Amino acid sequence: MRPPADLDRRHLLLGVAGVAAGGLVGCGSGSSGSGVSPAPSSVAVPPPTGTPSADGSPTPSPAPRATPSPTPTERAAPSGPPDPDVAGTVADDLDVPWGLAFFANGDALVSERDRARLLRVTPKGKVTRLGEVRGVAPATGIGEGGLLGVALAPGDEDTVFAYLTSASDNRVVRLSVRGGKVGRPKPLLTGIPTSVHHHGGRLLFAPDGTLFVSVGDAEDSALAQQKGSLAGKILRIRTDGRAASGNPYGNRTWSYGHRNVEGLAFDADGRLWATEFGDKRADELNRIVKGRNYGWPRVEGRSSGDDYAGPRATWSPTSSCSPAGLAITRSTAFVGALQGRCLFSVALDGTDAGKPKAHFADDHGRIRNVAVAPDGSLWMTTSNTDGRRTPGKDDDKILRVTL
Template sequence: MTSSSARPTRRTVLIGAVGAAAGLAGCGAPAGDAASSTPSAPTPESTPSATTGSPAPTRTPSPMPSPTPSATPEPAPTGRPDPEVDATVADDLDVPWGLAFFANGDALVSERDTARLLRVTPKGRVTRLGEVRGVQPATGIGEGGLLGVALAPGDEDTVFAYLTSGSDNRVVRLSIARGKVGRPRAVLTGIPTSVHHHGGRLLFAPDGSLFVSTGDAEDSALAQQRGSLAGKILRIRPDGRAASGNPYGNRTWTYGHRNVEGLAFDADGRLWATEFGDKRADELNRVVKGRNYGWPRVEGRSGDDRYTDPAATWSPTSSCSPAGLAITRSTAFVGALQGRCLFSVALDGTRASKPRRHFADDHGRIRNVVAAPDGSLWMTTSNTDGRRTPGKDDDKILRVTL
C-alpha cells in the first residue's frame, strides 16, 4: 500500500524489564470508562434495527452475590510469559482505540476522538490515512467515537469499523485503497447509544463471520432482551445480516452483557471477552453460543445455572476496568483502564488462573492489547480523553515482548 502524508514521530526505547507490582491498588475514576455509580439511564433516541427472536422469559432476579475477593498477584509459574515493554512504537496519538494488523506487520489504528485512521509500521512511521466521515466523537466524559476496526479477510484494502453517529452506534465498511479513507457504507445500524457503554470491538472468525460487541447503552434491561442489539455479542455476515447458525435466528450470539470492549480467540478457537462490571466485579468470560451472562441480574459469579459465570473476575471494579484483550501462549492479556496496568491471566482449556498485574502505573490507562505477527504485543494507552496537552499526556503505542 502506498503511504501518504507521513508525519515524524518520537520513538523512545524503554530499557529493562518492568517488574510486576504487588497488590491491586485502586485508583480514581478519570473521565470515561469508569464503573458508573449512578443508575442506568433510559436509552436515547435510537432503536434497534429489525431483528427476530423471542425475548427472554421474565424471572425473579437472583440475589446479587457477594463480591469475589480481589485477585492477589501470584508468582509466575514455570513457562508463563513475563511481559516487558521494550520500545515506544509511536507517540503523540489521541486515544488510539482499535488496532488490526496487516500481513506485513504494519498496524491499522483508529483514534476515537479525531475519527482518524492511521497506518503504523513496527519502526514507528505513522501515516494518516484520513478521517472517517459520520463519526460523532466523544465530548467531555463521553466514550463514543471511532472505536473498533477489523480488516476484511483476504482484502486488506477493506476495513470494517464500529462508530458512534449522531443517532446510533453502527458498523460500517470502507476502503483504504491507495492509502486514502473512502466513504463509509453502513453494514449494521440502530445499535443503541448513550454517553457510556458502547461496546465497540470487532473480530472476524475463521468462517468469515464477524463478531460485534455492544454495550447496554446505560439501559440495563436491554441486555436481557434477545431481540435488542444492546448488551450483546452479535455474530453477523459481512453484509450485516444474521450469520447462519446463530442460536435465536437473529444477530444475537450471547446476551446479558453490560459493556464488552475486548474479544479474542485462543489457540483452540474458543472465544473470550472482557466485560466492565458496575461496582462488584469486572469479568473475563469464555463466550459460548446462546449463553446468558446475567447482567443486570448478576454481576460476577452467582452459581445460578441460568447464567454463565465468568472465568476470572476483578473486585472491586476500580482495580481493573478491562478493555482490550489479546490471547497468546495460553495466556490472556487484558488492558486495564482504572487499574492502569496490564493483567495476564493463564488459561488452561476453559479455566483461568488468578490475574497477575504488570507495569502498575508506569504507562497510565491501558486501552488495547493486540498480538502482533512477530509474537510481541502492541499495547495502547488512553490518557488524553479530551484533556490532551501535546507533548505531556499524549497517547502511545508500546511494544511488549514476552
C-alpha cells in the same frame, strides 16, 4: 507535536474529569430497533458459509479467512510462561488510539477515537495518517463514543470494517483504504442503541468469515436481557450486516446479558473470550458460548446456579481494573486495564482461567488496547488523552511488549 487547539480541548476535558474521577468506567441509550443497508453486489467480500460447532466455537470453512492470524502457534512459542517487558515505544503523540488490526506485513491499522482518523503504523514507528472517517460523532466530556473498533476484511486488506458512533446511533460500516486513502463508509448494521457511555465497539473476524461485534447496554440495562435488542450483546453477523447462519435465536444475537464488552479474542483452540466492565462489584473475563446469558443486570460477577454463564476470572472492586482490550497468546489472556492502569495477564487452561497478575502498574497510565503482533510481541496502547487523567509527555502511545 500536537497543535495548541487540541491541547486546549484536553484541558477542558480534564476539568470535567476531575469532578467525575472514579465515578465512571470506560465503556452508551436509544431504541432497540435496527436497520440494515445491504452491501452492493459488487463487493468482493462474500458472505461466510461456515457454521459454528456444537459448543459455539467457530469452525473453518471454504470462506476466505481474515488477515493471517498474528498469534504465534503454541509449538513455535518460547517455552515457559510469558514474562512481559516494555521493549520500547512504537508511536506516540496519538489521540485515544482505540482499534488496532494488523496487516500481513506487520504494519497496523489504528483508529483514533475522538479525531475519527485511521492511521497506518509500521513496526519501526512510521505513522501515516490515512484520513478521517466521515459521519463520526466524537465523544464529548468524558463520554466514550467515536471511532472505535476496526477489523480488516477477510482476504482483502484494502477493505476495513469499523464500529462508530453517529449522531443517532452506533453502527458497523465498511470502507476502503485502497491507495492509502479513506473512502466513504457504507452502513452495514445501523440502529445500535447509543448513549454517553457503554458503547461496546470491538470487532473480531472468526475463522469462518463471520464477524463478531461487541455492543454495550447503552446505559439501559434492561435491554441486555432482551434477545431481540442489539444492546448488551455479542452479535455474530455476515459481512453484509445480516444475521449469520447458525445463530441461536435466528437473529444477530450470539450471547446476551452483557453490560459493556470492549475486548474479544480467540484462544489457540478457537474458543471465544471477552472482557466485560462491571458496575461496582466485579469486572469479568468470560468464555463466550453460543446462546448463553451472562447475567447483566441480574448478576454481576460470580453467581450460584446454572441460569447464567459465570466469569472465568474477576476483578473486584471494578476500580481495580476496568478491562478494555484483550489479546490471547501462549495460553495467556492479556487484558488492558483503564482504572487499574496496568496490563493484566491471566493464565488459561482450556476453559478455565487463573488469577490475574498485574504488570507495569502505574508506569504508563490507562491501558486501552492490546493486540498480538505478527512477530509474537504485544502492541499495547495507552488512553491518557481521553479526559480521565492528565496526559503524560507525548501521550497517547503505542508500546511494544516482548514476552
